[in-house]
Every structure is written in C-alpha cells, then in structure tokens.
Amino acid sequence: MELGVFSLTDIHAAVEGGTRPTPGQRMDDVVAYGILADRLGLDLFGIGEHHSHDFAVSSPVVALAAVARATERVRLVSTATVLTTLDPVRVYQDHATLDLLSHGRAEIVAGRSAFAEPFALFGVDPDRLDEIYAEKLDLLLQCRDHERVTWSGSSRPALLDQEISPRAYADRLPVWVGVGGTPTSALRAGDLGLPMMLGFIGGTLDNARRLVETYRFAGEQAGHDPATLEVGLAAHLYVGAATASARDDAYPYYRRYVSSPTSRSSGWVVSRDQMNDLSERGGALLIGGPEQVAAKLLDLADQLGIDRFLGQVDFGGMPRGMVESSVERFAGEVAPVLRAAG
Known part of the structure; x- marks a missing residue:
C-alpha cells in the first residue's frame, strides 16, 4: 500500500485564541509538510484546491511545484483538481510542467468539487456538473494520451489537430478520479478503467465498501483487467502517542474543522462521543495511537483492497509542531507495520 499525507490548507486561528495565520504562513507550513513527508520516506504528498478566504491554496499545482524543488522522491498529488471549473488543456499543461520539474512525480486527482464556491466564480451551471465533468475528463485524457488532439464539446471551443505541450516527463501522467459519495462517480471511474480516489470523511466502512464494489464491478463489466x-482512500488522520491522548489532543481541532461554516454547508457540531465512535475500527476517522491507526488501515486494506492511503493531517488550526509529530509517528511507527504486512 502506498502511504501519504495531504492538506486542504484550511485557515483557522489557534483553538486557544490568537491571531489567524495569513495565507502565506499557511503555505509555508504546507510546503514544510511536503518536505517532511519526503524526508521521512512517505510515498505521496497532496494539496487540495479551494476558492474562498477559508483556505490558503486555490492552485495546488503551484504549491506542489514549490515542494517539488525541495524534495527528491515523494509523489506530488492534487487532492483534488476541480476539473468542472477549469480548462482541461491547461490542467494537463500545468501538471505536465510539474511533472517535468519533479522528474516524473506529478499526479492528478480530478474531482467535481463538493463545495459550491467555484461554480459562480468560474461561471459553471451547478445543474450541469455531471455532464461538464464527464466532457472535461474526456478532454483531459485526450491531452494526456495524445500529442495532437481533435475534440469538440459544449464546455470549451473545439480543437482541430492541436499540439498539446509540454509533454509529461515520461509515459502517461497518472489521472485518478476523485469520488465523494456518489455511485455515479464510482461507475464512471470503473467504466473508464481509471484509478479511483475515495474520500472517506464520514459514514461507515460498509458505505465505502459499496462504492468500491460498484467501481470494480463497472470496471470489470467494461472489460478492464481487475488488477x-x-x-x-483519503481520510482525516492524527497519530498521537497513545489512543486516549490522541483523541484528547485532536478533538478541539476536529470539532473546529467540521463546525466551521463553508460554502459546502453551515457546518455541524460533533460531540466527543461522536468523534470517538468515528475513530473506532469501522469508522471514518483515523485518530489514535500508532497501533490503533495501523490496525484500522490493515482493516481497510483487507476489506476494501485499497492500494494507497492519504491522510489529511492538518485541520482546524492544528499547530505545526503537533502536525509534524503526527506525520513522524505515521511514517516511523504506522508505515513499517503496513509495509511488513504487504
């Protein structure tokens, strides 16, 4: 299983009060987490895309380029690129440039966005999201797979034997389909034979299993090799010294994160008992000591057959030192258990 961490770059003042960090300060922290992930031998580092004052990064590929020049081996992942609001030609060009800068370490996770904020900003009709996403994903794959592209659709002007440059560093740039909770997205990923990145941010393991089964069924029906x-899988992650203290430490930040109003929702108040339940084996949260987090990930590997895991490690204003300690435990104590298990 490939293992990594990511940030959605949300901005909050410290829980105990104090000055809200600037977007620049948050970007400094996020880039430092990418460098740390590389130094500790993790496989992946990701940055998400948002378009409001509640988040620091609207262009993950730019922030990942900063990480690329300070690292050597960690793969650089958009988590996720909001393809519905962007020009697929430019998305490919930007990530191919990142791939060149990083000597072949760039990947795209192409999503629709669960947040409403970008649609008005970029003039996208929310009622046409699925149609627009499918069309833009097709063009992105055409750009990925061919140096010259002929294409037509409703979401941008047609292309007639147009050269698409620059090309990625080597072979084909990996494109994953980002999936929230909709079976339609899982069916699309399977039908295209593309890898699926599932956001496991709520609900139960049974819900996630149904989406994974839907994806694999669609892929096999379309004639793709099951292998x-x-x-x-992407989920919230905090690895403390022990399970009880990890939950004590993480709860104020998790509560802050899920209760903060966003363009997606007005937020919701989570009790400590609810967080504890979600952190147990079978729940969506990976908050605990190294042994418990490793056990949960082994469960996920066994029951879902996941090939990679990305943990969202900084949320709700969690201090940099606390994030870095969590990443160090994840890389130093959890990862060896998972790798030894195969």
Missing part, C-alpha cells in the same frame, strides 16, 4: 482497477 489495474486501483483504489485510493
């Missing part, structure tokens, strides 16, 4: 149907 090529890869599944990634």
Whole structure:
C-alpha cells in the first residue's frame, strides 16, 4: 500500500485564541509538510484546491511545484483538481510542467468539487456538473494520451489537430478520479478503467465498501483487467502517542474543522462521543495511537483492497509542531507495520 499525507490548507486561528495565520504562513507550513513527508520516506504528498478566504491554496499545482524543488522522491498529488471549473488543456499543461520539474512525480486527482464556491466564480451551471465533468475528463485524457488532439464539446471551443505541450516527463501522467459519495462517480471511474480516489470523511466502512464494489464491478463489466482497477482512500488522520491522548489532543481541532461554516454547508457540531465512535475500527476517522491507526488501515486494506492511503493531517488550526509529530509517528511507527504486512 502506498502511504501519504495531504492538506486542504484550511485557515483557522489557534483553538486557544490568537491571531489567524495569513495565507502565506499557511503555505509555508504546507510546503514544510511536503518536505517532511519526503524526508521521512512517505510515498505521496497532496494539496487540495479551494476558492474562498477559508483556505490558503486555490492552485495546488503551484504549491506542489514549490515542494517539488525541495524534495527528491515523494509523489506530488492534487487532492483534488476541480476539473468542472477549469480548462482541461491547461490542467494537463500545468501538471505536465510539474511533472517535468519533479522528474516524473506529478499526479492528478480530478474531482467535481463538493463545495459550491467555484461554480459562480468560474461561471459553471451547478445543474450541469455531471455532464461538464464527464466532457472535461474526456478532454483531459485526450491531452494526456495524445500529442495532437481533435475534440469538440459544449464546455470549451473545439480543437482541430492541436499540439498539446509540454509533454509529461515520461509515459502517461497518472489521472485518478476523485469520488465523494456518489455511485455515479464510482461507475464512471470503473467504466473508464481509471484509478479511483475515495474520500472517506464520514459514514461507515460498509458505505465505502459499496462504492468500491460498484467501481470494480463497472470496471470489470467494461472489460478492464481487475488488477489495474486501483483504489485510493483519503481520510482525516492524527497519530498521537497513545489512543486516549490522541483523541484528547485532536478533538478541539476536529470539532473546529467540521463546525466551521463553508460554502459546502453551515457546518455541524460533533460531540466527543461522536468523534470517538468515528475513530473506532469501522469508522471514518483515523485518530489514535500508532497501533490503533495501523490496525484500522490493515482493516481497510483487507476489506476494501485499497492500494494507497492519504491522510489529511492538518485541520482546524492544528499547530505545526503537533502536525509534524503526527506525520513522524505515521511514517516511523504506522508505515513499517503496513509495509511488513504487504
């Protein structure tokens, strides 16, 4: 299983009060986490995309380029690129440039966005999201697979034998389909034979299993080799010294994160008992000591057959030192258990 961490770059003042960090300060922290992930031998580092004052990064590929020049081996992942609001030609060009800068370490997770904020900003009709996403994903794959592209659709002007440059560093740039909770997205990923990155941010393991089964069924029905149907999982992650203290430490930040109003929702108040339940084996949260987090990930590997895991490690204003300690435990104590298990 490939292992990594990511940030959605949300901005909050410290829980105990104090000055809200600037976007620049948050970017400094996020880039430092990418460098740390590389130094500790993790496989992946990701940055998400948002378009409001509640988040620091609107262009993950730019922030990942900063990480690329300060690292050597960690793969650089958009988590996720909001494809519905962007020009697929430019998305490919930007990530191919990142791939060149990083000597072949760039990957795209192409999502629709669960947040409403970008649609008005970029003039996208929310009622046409699925149609627009499918069309833009097709063009992105055409750009990925061919140096010259002829294409037509409703979401941008047609292309007639147009050269698409620059090309990625080597072979084909990996494109994953980002999936929230909709079976339609899982069916699309399977039908195309593309790897699926599933956001496991709520609900139960049974819900996640149904989406993974839907994806694999669609892929096999479309004639794709089951061995090529890869599944990634993204979830909130905090690894403390022990399970009880980890939950004590993480709860104020998790509560802050999920209760903060966003363009997606007005937020919701989570009790300590609810967080504890979600942190147990079978729940969506990976908050605990190294042994418990490793056990949960082994469960996920066994029951879902996941090929990679990405943990969202900084949320709700969690201090940099606390994030870095969590990443160090994840890389130094959890990862060896998972790798030894195969």
